[in-house]
Each structure stands twice: as structure tokens, then as C-alpha cells.
Amino acid sequence: MSKKEKKIRVLIAKPGLDSHDRGAKIVARALRDAGMEVIYTGLRQTPEQIAETALQEDVDVIGLSILSGAHPTLFPRIMQLLKKKGMTDVMVFAGGIIPEEDIPALKKAGIKEVFGPGTPTSTLIEYVRNNVSK
Amino acid sequence: MTQVTDVQRLVQGVFHGEKRAIARTISMIENNEPEAQKIISLIYQKTGRSHIIGITGPPGAGKSTLVEKLAKELRNRKTTIGIIAVDPTSPFTGGAFLGDRVRMQDLSTDEGVYIRSMATRNNPGGLARATKDAAHVLDAAGKDVIIIETVGAGQSEVEVVKVAQTVVVVLAPGLGDDIQAIKAGQMEIGDIFVVNKGDRENANKAVTDIKAALELSTEERSWKPLVLKASALTGEGIGEFVESIEKHRAYLSKGALDLQRRANAETELIEALRQKITQTIIQDLRQKGAWVRATERISAREIDPYSAADNLLKQKAKPPKHEGVQA
Numbered sequence: 001m002s003k004k005e006k007k008i009r010v011l012i013a014k015p016g017l018d019s020h021d022r023g024a025k026i027v028a029r030a031l032r033d034a035g036m037e038v039i040y041t042g043l044r045q046t047p048e049q050i051a052e053t054a055l056q057e058d059v060d061v062i063g064l065s066i067l068s069g070a071h072p073t074l075f076p077r078i079m080q081l082l083k084k085k086g087m088t089d090v091m092v093f094a095g096g097i098i099p100e101e102d103i104p105a106l107k108k109a110g111i112k113e114v115f116g117p118g119t120p121t122s123t124l125i126e127y128v129r130n131n132v133s134k
Numbered sequence: 135m136t137q138v139t140d141v142q143r144l145v146q147g148v149f150h151g152e153k154r155a156i157a158r159t160i161s162m163i164e165n166n167e168p169e170a171q172k173i174i175s176l177i178y179q180k181t182g183r184s185h186i187i188g189i190t191g192p193p194g195a196g197k198s199t200l201v202e203k204l205a206k207e208l209r210n211r212k213t214t215i216g217i218i219a220v221d222p223t224s225p226f227t228g229g230a231f232l233g234d235r236v237r238m239q240d241l242s243t244d245e246g247v248y249i250r251s252m253a254t255r256n257n258p259g260g261l262a263r264a265t266k267d268a269a270h271v272l273d274a275a276g277k278d279v280i281i282i283e284t285v286g287a288g289q290s291e292v293e294v295v296k297v298a299q300t301v302v303v304v305l306a307p308g309l310g311d312d313i314q315a316i317k318a319g320q321m322e323i324g325d326i327f328v329v330n331k332g333d334r335e336n337a338n339k340a341v342t343d344i345k346a347a348l349e350l351s352t353e354e355r356s357w358k359p360l361v362l363k364a365s366a367l368t369g370e371g372i373g374e375f376v377e378s379i380e381k382h383r384a385y386l387s388k389g390a391l392d393l394q395r396r397a398n399a400e401t402e403l404i405e406a407l408r409q410k411i412t413q414t415i416i417q418d419l420r421q422k423g424a425w426v427r428a429t430e431r432i433s434a435r436e437i438d439p440y441s442a443a444d445n446l447l448k449q450k451a452k453p454p455k456h457e458g459v460q461a
Binding site for chain 1 (some may be wrong): 154230231
């Protein structure tokens with residue numbers, strides 16, 4: 001066993017109650033095509049489910065997709081749970097419908113970056129590659 | 135990862151069933167990190183306690199959904215579970231989309247269940263190279279049952295027999311007739327055949343076809359494969375499915391398990407040797423002038439590859455001062 005075969009592992013998660021996952025699937029597909037291992041949770045995940053999945057899957061990156069407007073409550077909760085589980089080095093980004101004025105608070109809670117609609121997938125791929133902490 | 139670097143501490147964490155430690159250990163094995171072999175050597179003696187169930191079958195047969203139902207039924211019986219769900223790596227980009235958890239959402243916060251998605255990383259046969267060792271980790275962590283779900287497998291993806299004690303082949307109605315059922319490969323590895331989507335038309339026909347095909351077998355087997363109908367959607371037949379697994383386990387405990395263990399031990403040894411041989415001998419030989427000379431001579435048709443390999447190996451057995459003399 002000598003050759004290292006590290007891959008970037010990403011969890012794409014859909015917190016909250018909206019059922020629009022086209023964006024999440026596009027991101028998942030783009031990261032897959034960029035050579036990453038992408039785990040998709042499916043719809044309507046609780047913060048507990050997301051944090052627990054991230055833990056068991058030992059991911060390097062989490063992408064949260066939300067369109068319901070519940071991000072001010074759900075995102076900080078997810079960040080808290082990750083911290084509680086010792087996952088402080090996982091990089092978390094978000095996308096979906098997130099008003100500009102909400103972004104500073106989310107970043108303060110630990111979300112590293114927020115991507116709005118229309119972000120080219122190449123921008124995202126580059127961001128993930130450059131900011132993965134492991 | 136910075137907080138848990140010490141291999142000993144990591145292994146202790148695995149023994150205590152700590153999820154973070156299990157997760158990190160599996161990643162290290164998957165990534166072929168230098169500590170991986172050390173970890174396996176430390177945990178190996180604590181393995182061999184779990185019952186390992188392999189779930190295989192064609193894409194779309196409903197394996198993941200059935201695994202969720204199976205796991206829930208086992209949880210009702212207070213069994214702790216580890217699940218390894220394997221999905222394919224793209225041979226073109228090296229990436230993978232691991233979607234089996236989507237069907238297992240009810241299990242994601244159950245303390246008694248640990249689920250790990252795994253990409254094949256282009257290992258052939260329906261499993262990842264690291265699948266078996268990851269199962270060892272979950273075994274050492276004290277899981278009663280380990281369920282390994284293969285990629286949506288074709289007819290000849292049968293690696294799971296080398297890892298699992300009980301192999302379940304999941305099929306669905308309408309996938310093929312009795313001729314398909316006679317073919318070699320997957321149809322030969324099932325201890326239990328489950329016709330999933332049993333709520334659909336033709337499910338009984340599929341059961342009959344599989345039973346008829348298995349009847350044709352002339353192979354002397356002390357275990358006669360069970361064929362049953364289930365529906366992961368409605369929950370029909372899941373109880374019977376668990377009973378079948380229990381029956382097979384009871385059968386194994388009457389002597390067959392020892393034989394299976396020995397056969398698996400041999401497979402593990404051969405695979406470990408193969409890895410070592412490729413990695414040490416070939417890498418070593420490659421660095422020598424004789425390697426280049428040998429490839430040149432083969433490509434110029436001066437020597438055939440088998441004789442060249444013999445020469446290289448003969449040379450390898452000699453002290454280093456002879457190197458490069460002969461190709």
C-alpha cells in the first residue's frame with residue numbers, strides 16, 4: 001500500500017422543506033465531472049441528518065442548497081452540530097435563493113461562501129479545489 | 135485531519151465504536167495512506183464477529199431501498215448495523231455520484247446504524263478495493279451485521295462472494311426470462327434470491343423462472359438457495375427475507391462457515407500478495423536498466439514477454455551486483 005489515492009469528498013445536501021433540487025443536482029454533477037466523489041442526501045434533510053451524514057461519510061466539503069428561505073435558522077444549526085461532532089475542518093458553502101443582506105450573518109456562522117443563481121459551475125469547481133482544507 | 139492523527143488512538147476509537155474514528159479510518163484505507171496497513175494489522179484480530187451480508191443485482195432492481203427495509207427490520211430486533219454502499223467511479227473523470235443514501239434516509243440518524251458510501255475507484259467486480267477492509271473496520275467497531283451493497287452489477291460482477299458470508303441477489307420482475315436465469319455469473323452466487331417489486335405484475339413468474347433455473351443445477355451444494363418475493367415499497371416479504379438470512383446464518387454455523395472462512399482467508403492472502411508483488415517487485419524492477427532493455431527487446435520482437443518476465447524474476451532472485459547483466 002504505497003500509492004495515495006486521495007479524492008475530494010463532497011456532500012451535497014438539501015436542508016429544509018423545499019423540493020427543488022435541480023440546482024443541487026447540477027452542482028453535484030459538475031463536481032462529479034471534476035473528479036470529486038459526491039454524496040447526495042436527497043430532499044428535506046434536517047440539520048441533524050446533514051451533520052450526521054457528513055460525519056459518517058468523512059467529507060471534506062459540504063454544499064447546502066436552499067430555496068425555502070429557512071437558511072437563517074437552518075445553516076447556523078448545521079454549523080453548530082458539525083462543531084459538536086468535531087468536524088471543524090470541513091468547508092461549507094451554500095447556494096440557492098439567499099438575499100444579499102443575509103450573507104454576512106451566514107458567513108459569521110461559518111459558511112465559507114454563498115453562490116447565487118447563475119454562478120458558472122467552473123467558478124464553483126475552482127472554489128472548492130482551492131478552499132478544501134484537507 | 136489534525137485532531138486524530140495517532141494510529142493507536144484512532145484504532146482505540148474504532149474499538150469503542152466512535153463514528154469519527156471509524157470514518158477517518160475508512161478514508162485512510164480508501165486513500166491508501168501509509169498508515170493503512172498498520173491500522174489493518176491492529177484491528178484484524180478483533181474482526182470475524184459480524185455477519186456480512188452482500189446485496190447485489192442489476193441497476194434499478196431496488197437494492198438500496200431493500201437495504202433500508204432490511205436494516206429497519208434488523209434494528210427492530212436490536213441488531214447494530216454497518217452499511218457500505220458502493221457506486222461506480224467514472225472511468226473518464228475519476229469522479230463519482232454516490233446516491234444510495236437517498237433511499238436510506240430513515241436510517242441516517244439512527245445511532246445503531248453507520249452508513250458509508252464508497253466509490254469503486256475503478257476496481258472491477260462490483261466492489262471498491264477498500265470495501266473488504268472497510269468491512270473489517272465496521273466489524274472491529276462491533277457491528278452485529280454488515281450489509282455491503284454492490285454497484286448495480288452485471289452478470290459477471292461477483293467479487294462480493296469473497297467478502298460476504300450470505301449473498302443476496304436482488305432481481306425485479308421483467309428483467310429476463312428463464313434463459314437469462316440459466317446464465318453463469320450472478321445466478322451462481324446467490325444464497326438467497328429476492329424478487330423485489332413483488333407488488334408488480336409478473337413477480338410470481340420471475341420467482342418460478344429463477345426456481346426452475348436453480349433446479350437445473352447439477353452442482354452438489356449443501357445449501358439450496360432460497361427464492362422469495364418481496365416489495366421494498368410495501369414492506370411485503372421483508373420479515374420472510376430476514377428469516378431467510380437467519381436460516382442461512384444458522385446453516386453456516388454448522389461447519390460451512392469454517393470452510394468459507396478458510397477460502398476467504400486464502401483469497402485475502404492472494405490479494406495481499408498480488409498487491410505487494412505489484413507494488414514492491416514491479417516498482418523495484420522498473421527502476422533498473424534491465425526493465426527498459428526488456429521492454430525494448432519485447433517491442434522489437436527479439437524476445438517474448440513471458441521469457442523476459444522469467445529473466446527479470448531470475449535476476450531479482452540474485453544479489454544486486456548482477457543487475458542489468460541480462461534482460
